[in-house]
Every structure is written in C-alpha cells, then in structure tokens.
Amino acid sequence: MDCDAFAMHLAEHLDGRLPAEQAELFAHHTSLCGECDEELQLLAKALGLPKP
C-alpha cells in the first residue's frame, strides 16, 4: 500500500469498515510512513476517537 491508497482507505479504517486483509496492509503502511501515521493520529483526534 502507498500513501495514495492509504488516503483512499483512511476513513473506512477509522469507521472500522476495512476488510481484514486491507487493514493489515494499512497498518503496515502506517508503521513505515511517518507522515501517514501523523495524518491518522490527527484524524482520530479530530473525530474524538481514541488514539489508534
């Protein structure tokens, strides 16, 4: 998964609607890309969700 695919799946991930296989790829990408991880943390905070 690259940063564009991350952006495409970000909302689904936070709503818990990402299929397991995609969720694994998503988590792998955020562990490698600091900027996407920052985006994920900020979005969760904006939505009042617990820290991912």
Next chain:
Amino acid sequence: MHATELTAASLTDPAQREQAVAELRLFLRAGLGRSFGRQLDDALLDDVAQDAVVRVLARLDDFAGRSRLSTWAMSIAVREALQHLRRQRTEHLSLEDAMRAGHQLLTCPQAPDDLQQAALRRHLQAGIAEALSPVQRDALLAELGGLPLMEIARRQGRSRGALYKSLHDARRKLRRYLEAAGIDADALGVGRVSA
C-alpha cells in the same frame, strides 16, 4: 442535524444544501481545532475549514459510501490543514536547498563520529550515488534535508503515493547495496522494507 447524519443527498438537495453546508463547515472547524490546537489560529481555522468544505463539495461524486460521509469529509479537512502547515513550514526551503542539506548531512555529520561510523557513512554515500536513479537520489536527499514527502511530491508534480513507492524502492536498493558490501543496513538507519 448532527454531523454523523450528514449525507451526500443533504449536501446536494437545494432545499437542505445551505444548512447542511453550514453544519459541515462547523463540524470540520471543530474537528480541526481539536486536532491541531494552537497550530491553527481562529482566522486560519476559518480559512482551512472553508477550503475543506469547497474540496468536499467538489469531490462529492468520488464518495463511494464505504465510510460515514462525516469521517470522509474530516479526512479531507485534516489533509488540507496538514498540507497548509507543511507548506508554510517549508516555504523558504527550495527542493535544491533541501537536497544540498541532505547531501551535507551525509558528508558533514553534525556530531563528530568515529572511524567506523565514518566508513559506514562513506558506504552510504557511495550507495546513494551508485545504486539509485537520479529521481530516487533527489527525493531521498530532499527528504534527508528536511522536506516532508507531501511537499517533495507537490514540488515534483507527482502524487505522494508515487513518491512513497520511489523512496521505498530506493531504500530497498540501498539496503541490497550495503548488504552486498557486508554492511549492517540497520546500523545506518536504512529502514527494513517489505519485499
């Protein structure tokens, strides 16, 4: 209407549109305030929320319904704010200056290093010069020089995904180069990458 009830229909129906857009703007502004705190002052918060609303409305046809509309809209707003802040932070740093800074970091470490570290750095410099394509080399040096990926991609006129893939491939090549020379790539901070 609560933001979680926000629907694409309410944003397009002429009878509901004005109110739905106003509520969307408030919802996005509140979320951005929560996540970015003092990084965005009131005026900037208004501007970024307004820009995000425009972007959400322009991209409404792309919304595939795989998430809540409110989550999708907030993801666009957060990205908008991040882009603004990263651009602002690095507007005085050109791509060329960032590449120079990255190169300097490799050739002139800020802290004195021992003979072993100096040798490792020389291998890393050689790997960057010999194993990477010019596009990969420029992107890696600009990243080392302090430009965020989002900004490098924007200035090079390509998507962040394409840049990420290019850097991913560059690290993999570099890792192979170093391992072939008997160097522990982890010791140099060349991240482990997936196959």
